[in-house]
Amino acid sequence: MARWQIEVARMAIYMAFPVVLFHYFNLPENYEEKVIQFKREMCPPERPEPQEKIAELKRLFQERKEAELRKVFEE
Structure with missing residues (x-):
């Protein structure tokens, strides 16, 4: 009798379940708390020490290259 x-x-x-989930998981509060925290864990901010070492190595290689070029041009 009450089949319909x-x-x-x-x-x-069936129709409300995906709509409710979509609404819940797209709330900005949930996004900021969970996704940004996950992002910080997966890709931590870079430390300045390795960047300084890389810059120092670049400077050393540039100085060596310039010294070699000076030597070649002086000859």
């Missing part, structure tokens, strides 16, 4: 009412309730649940 059960079907309507089931259809409402």
Whole structure:
């Protein structure tokens, strides 16, 4: 007798479930708390020490290259 009412309730649940999940997981508060924290864990900010070492090595190689070029041009 009430078969159509059960079907309507089931259809409402089937249609509301993805909409509710979409709404919940796209709230900015959830995004900021969970996703940004996960992003910080996976890609931590760079430390300045390795960057300074790389800059120092670049400077040393540039100085060596300039010294070699001076030597070649002086000859």
